[in-house]
Amino acid sequence: MTDCLFCKIVARQIPADIVLETGRALAFRDVNPQAPTHVLVVPKAHHENAAALAAADDGLADDLLTACHAVAVQEGVAEPGYRVVFNTGTGAGQTVFHVHAHVLGGRSLTWPPG
Secondary structure, rough: OOOOOHHHHOOOOOOOEEEOOOOOEEEEEEOOOOOOOOEEEEOOOOOOOHHHHHHHHOOOOHHHHHHHHHHHHOOOOOOOOEEEEEEEHHHHHHOOOOOOOOEEOOOOOOOOOO
């Protein structure tokens, strides 16, 4: 999509601090981090939200979660733990309508969030 911020980052039209790239996913640091480690993991293909990603049913959701774990390992937060968050819809706080997972860690993460 030509007007999608994350599609532009994937296409390298907008700079980002990229920390991991796979064949189907790109991970980059959030510009407004909510934890010491806050990395966004996006599929290279455009899907509006987590529901659309699940409906695609082509293994992309698996690839995205695998990339999330690889980011957590690379960032040193896999142990003691990290959080993966998908916001779906404006009511949940989604502001960019290209599905993305937030990988959060590096501090105690309270529950419930928000």
